[in-house]
Every structure is written in C-alpha cells, then in structure tokens.
Amino acid sequence: MNEHKLLIDNIREKVNISEEDIAKLIPYFKLKYIKKKKDLNRIGDNCNELTFVVEGALRSYSIDDKGNEHVSQIALEEYWIGDVFSFVTGKPSLFAVEAIEDSKLLVISAYDLDRIYLEVPIMERFFRKLFENAYVAATMRINSSNSDQADLRYKTLIKTFPSIAERIPLIHIASYLGITPESLSRIRKNI
C-alpha cells in the first residue's frame, strides 16, 4: 500500500479529505508497472486516463509533419501525466506517453474519475486545484519561452528540477525546451 501513501499525500496537500473518502477512491486507481521505452499510450489512441507517477519517469510527446518528436511533458515521482487533450475532449490523442525509466504508476480512467466526482465530491476540488497549478506552470513555461534565451531556460529548468539533468536523456530535455540536442550539448559545455 506504500504506492497509495504517496498518492494520498499528494491529494492531502491540496484538500482535506477523510479516511472514509480515501478508502472510497483508492480502488479506482489501478496499479501498473511499465518498462523503460514502453508506451503507455500511443498517438491516435483514446487516452482517457490520467497517470500518477509513484516511481520512475515518463514523458509525453507529439510528432510533427516531418516526423520529429516534441516532448510536451516530463513527469517524475509524485507528478501527474497524461494526454489531457484526449482526456478532456474524448478525441484521439495527439500525444504519446512513454516511460523513460522502469516505472510504477497509479492510473485512473476518465470514466472512473467521473464516478469519483459523484461519490467523493471533494475530489472535484482536488482536480480543480491540480489543473489550476498545471495551467500556471504552462503559462510560466510559455512566458519563459517568449522571454528567455535557451541557456537561461535550461538553467531555470534544472534549478526547479535538479534530478532531471541527471536522470532524463539530454535529447528529451532539449526537445522539452524546444531546442536541438546539439544546442543543449553546447549550452551544457558553457556552464
């Protein structure tokens, strides 16, 4: 049950929730193990799931017309990841979700989440806050992309998430920052 403890702590950071309510929602989260480089979801699937990372690291990415990947999210332990576009709209996903390391996950489907909202209304508040924070983070990322040069964006990222620099391949960090691996390699050399 240790994997659930991390999730419960994550929920309790944002809302007050009783033991009974916790007991009600836990069964809806499915424990899943995934090997490095395996896809949790592929582009074009209906990704009606949100994933909480208990152990490991995941990324989501899209593929453009020329076949180039673009990393849109990187999630380490205690973070949430998923193709929120597909999750929210119900349309086929534009993003794939892939494990960067062997990972241990707790996965909730959109269908089950709707049931949780009915059975445990406080969770509506939890996810409201989760998406508020995600939106703020995305806004800051856009702002940084429009204001700062690549080297500063990299420094800000590894200051916020130091372990990303050690655990995540350069090629994915570069893509997340919107630059090429060659450019990031040169940026690292100059630090």
Place this chain on the structure above:
Amino acid sequence: MNEHKLLIDNIREKVNISEEDIAKLIPYFKLKYIKKKKDLNRIGDNCNELTFVVEGALRSYSIDDKGNEHVSQIALEEYWIGDVFSFVTGKPSLFAVEAIEDSKLLVISAYDLDRIYLEVPIMERFFRKLFENAYVAATMRINSSNSDQADLRYKTLIKTFPSIAERIPLIHIASYLGITPESLSRIRKNI
C-alpha cells in the same frame, strides 16, 4: 442583466446548474467598465481576481529584465482572463492586465469564489473544467511554439480567432506569438 446572460450561458456550456444556484452566485460578480489602455491590475499587485469579458478585449503581459513586454493572454468576449499565478498562489502578480478596447467586465474575487464553492458546489466543477480547457490550450500553444514556424503559428491563431487580426494591434499579436512586430509585419505581407 444582459451582461449576466452571457456569463450564465458560459457556465451552462460546462455544467447543469439550477436557476436558484445561478441566483446565488450572480451577486458575487461585480460589473466593471474599463477604458482602453487602462490597467485592471499592475505587476506587483495582488491580483486575486478572475475576469469574464462581456464586451471588449483585454491582454495580460509581463515585463522582462530588459523592460520588454511579453503578452501572455489575449481575451475577447466570453473569455476569462486574470493573473492566475497570483490568483492561485496569493503572491504578488507577475502579469499586468490591461484593456485593449473599452470593455465591460464581470469580476470575481478569490475570496468570493471560495464562498461560491461552498454555497454552489457545482461551480467547483465549472472551474475544474475551465482550467482543464485552459491547460489544454496552453499545452497546444507550447507544442505549436516548439513545432511550427512563426508564419504557421500566426495563421493558426487567426484561423481560430479571426477577429483578433482585425481588432488587436499587431504589436500585441506579435508579442503573444513570441516574435517581433517587424517579423509579423513581414509575415502578413507574404499572405
């Protein structure tokens, strides 16, 4: 009450809500008029408000170390705007909110919104969905910024919001896209 009709429609697009609940929440929204180029909030203020645009157009922007403005949001009628960073964290705002046209607004404070969540719980769902959508839009914008050239980003923007091209000064659209006014002027020439 016409200004409230637009807001009520906006809420009903996302949730089923009774007339009684509507009646409860309406008084919390304050009607406000603002003149072109006037600030609704300045950087450094505590912006504990969210704004629904009934008529007109607003933008939010930050200012970087070199004194350059960077537009982070543009909101026309029926859209929401605010410094969500300050709204969510309670910290002094990093973004200013300014009227691009003379505008008619409905403004809700964080304090009153918390009271609404208690009195009209369905509104928790409404804002959960609002932020879900805002997050998805922000993600798509990041993805476009990392995948597409400036001219395509501009074309996509005016395809989605045709009236932006007519109503919003080029200088603000350019800033929103993360390019200079000179570049956007040249892009327009080539269309």
Place this chain on the structure above:
DNA sequence: CGCGACGTTGATTTGCCTCAACGATTGTGG
C-alpha cells in the same frame, strides 16, 4: 496642430538549426 503609438521596409547581425562525422555507452542476441 503636434505628439506619440503603430506599422512598414531595408540592412545587418545572431542564436539556433541543419548536416555530418565520430566517440562512448547501453542493450541484445547468438
């Protein structure tokens, strides 16, 4: 009217990309 905001155009510069080659490390099948 006169000033400031806005948009345009040209000349030049630059940050990052593209293309290419090449070690180092990791993973895999025989």
Place this chain on the structure above:
DNA sequence: CCACAATCGTTGAGGCAAATCAACGTCGCG
C-alpha cells in the same frame, strides 16, 4: 559473455529564420 548494433552525446562547418537597429509614413487623439 562477447560481438555488434543502436542510442546517446559531442564537436565542427555552414546556413537560415528571426532579431536588431534604423529610418520613415500614417493615423488617432489631446
């Protein structure tokens, strides 16, 4: 357990999209 391939990161050369710098026309408004 080794051999080989694939992945990952580095470095160099050259190119390009967009920035910068500068000048100027137009419009709206106090």
